[in-house]
Amino acid sequence: MxxxxxxxxxxxxxxxxxxxxxxxxxxxxxxxxxxxxxxxxxxxxxxxxxxxxxDVSHMGQLLIGGAGAGEALETLLPSDIVAIGQERQRYSLLLDESGGILDDLMITRRDDGYYMVVNGATKWDDIGVLREFLPDEITINHLDDxxxxxxxxxxxxxxxxxxxxxxxxxxxxxxxxxxxxxxxxxxxxxxxxxxxxxxxxxxxxxxxxxxxxxxxxxxxxxxxxxxxxxAGLPLYGHDLDETIDPVEAGLTFAIQKRRRDAGGFPGAERIQAGFRDGPKTRRVGLIIDGRLPAREGATIHAGGVTVGRVTSGGFSPSLNHAIAMGYVTPEHAAAGTLLEVDVRGKRLAASVAPMPFVPHTYHRQPKA
Missing domain, CATH: 3.30.1360.120 (Probable tRNA modification gtpase trme; domain 1)
Incomplete structure (x- = not known):
């Protein structure tokens, strides 16, 4: 070997x-x-x-250009890319053929094309997917300088x-x-x-x-x-991966109505079925009693039944107790549902909580 x-x-x-x-x-x-x-x-x-x-310089900065770049990107991303306003940004997802999440990303429309920031651990794979599936006339520049x-x-x-x-x-x-x-x-x-x-x-x-x-x-x-x-924000490779689709991850805001209805992106049938019938699992927040953190991989239980797993967890300095994020079966996903998390063989009391745990303070433009 x-x-x-x-x-x-x-x-x-x-x-x-x-x-x-x-x-x-x-x-x-x-x-x-x-x-x-x-x-x-x-x-x-x-x-x-x-x-x-x-310092987030490990992340990939890409510039994608050429005539029809927005339409071409919509064959890989489920968001309404064409509708992004000049110098406006949108959260989106790179999907595989089954609708699983290959990466989450930010995309901005500029004068010279679409500026995309992708995760550092996946950037080379992302570039490979983009080069493979985008038309030859679409340019992809990795801004590694x-x-x-x-x-x-x-x-x-x-x-x-x-x-x-x-x-x-x-x-x-x-x-x-x-x-x-x-x-x-x-x-x-x-x-x-x-x-x-x-x-x-x-x-x-x-x-x-x-x-x-x-x-x-x-x-x-x-x-x-x-x-x-x-802030209740998922991390790729932990809370998101190719086994999870956007509906299960609670990221449906990234799929605008036009794209939900028309499809035309990888895994559209699976994702449209998730909108219609509901997902098989849901990403939720968990408030855990005490300060002991539940780490990734800890199992989540309802009585004697395993109903999910933790994908991210830790101590919250702002709230002074442990919090976690994970996936549970839909019948256990409602806010306030009482559960238990297995941490090193010890069952800790937990309850499903709305996310974000700490409110966002984004400087949003006032509505007209």
């Missing part, structure tokens, strides 16, 4: 900067990345009250406006060009904030200017995970 080939862990443009900030580094999605600086709970709470800076920074928290707009005048005028899911920066008002913590695409050669000086602002501290992967869990 051939020996397994070990893939080397790569570095990102800010690797040296993170180490200079005394970050604890770990391997994640094929890269050396900071998991914490001052401690996960302290970083989590700072982001909820001030502004946290996250750019870094990606997220600035999240209630004071993010104050700090960023000092350095990049005009960004505070953006609303949630709006984007714009600011010199060499491409900025969107979005993020994955549930807080108001921004994601900023920066030329890799400029990113170290840019983040140095950001953390010089009194509102901003660098934040690692540990707090990013606890923040997104409190």
């Amino acid at each position: 051939d020996e397994p080939v070990e893939t080397p862990t790569e570095t990102l443009p800010l690797d040296g900067w993170h180490r200079a900030q005394s970050a604890r580094m770990v391997a994640f999605a094929g890269y050396h990345m900071p998991i914490q600086y001052d401690g996960i709970i302290a970083e989590h709470l700072w982001t909820r009250t001030h502004a946290g800076l996250f 750019r870094a990606l920074i997220a600035l999240q928290g209630p004071e993010a707009h104050v700090a960023l406006e000092r350095l990049v005048p005009g960004v505070a005028a953006l609303y949630f899911m709006q984007s714009g060009v600011f010199g060499d920066l491409w900025v969107s008002r979005s993020g994955y913590t549930g807080e108001d904030g921004f994601e900023i695409s920066v030329p890799a050669a400029q990113v170290e000086s840019f983040v140095a200017d950001l953390v010089a602002q009194p509102e901003v501290k660098p934040i690692g992967l540990g707090a990013r995970d606890s923040l997104r869990l409190e």
Whole structure:
């Protein structure tokens, strides 16, 4: 038998900067990345009250262009891509032929095409799928000469406006060009904030200017995970994968009515059946008694019957108790349903809870 080939862990443009900030580094999605600086709970709470800076440069930044690019993307994504307004952003999903989720992503319409941000662990597979199934005349550019920074928290707009005048005028899911920066008002913590695409050669000086602002501290992967869990946001490879479809995952908002009715995307029949008949399993939030976290893979029980499993779990610094996300059978998915979670052989009391656990604070545009 051939020996397994070990893939080397790569570095990102800010690797040296993170180490200079005394970050604890770990391997994640094929890269050396900071998991914490001052401690996960302290970083989590700072982001909820001030502004946290996250390096998310491991994620894939793609630019998809050419005549008919929107229509072509709709053959792979279930969202109404053609209807996205200029410099507007939309959450979507890359699906396989059975309707399973290959990745979740953000897509923005720009003057030069559709800007797509995909997950770091799946970006090469995503690029392969796009190259295989999109027509030859559609161009796919991997923007690997750019870094990606997220600035999240209630004071993010104050700090960023000092350095990049005009960004505070953006609303949630709006984007714009600011010199060499491409900025969107979005993020994955549930807080108001921004994601900023920066030329890799400029990113170290840019983040140095950001953390010089009194509102901003660098934040690692540990707090990013606890923040997104409190916000009820699924993480690909844990809460989402190719065995789960968008209806089961509770992501039907990503499939607008025109696409639900017309289909024309991978797995449309399965997904339309889920809309019509209901899914076989549902993603739910769980409030767990005490501080002991239920981790991924823990089984969920109703009496003596196993009714699901945990896909993400941890201690909530904002709520001061354990929370989790998982999948259960539909008859056990209603808010308030009392269940138990098996944690290392111990049954912990749990109840189904609406998500997000902590309310979102996005800066949404007022309705006309």
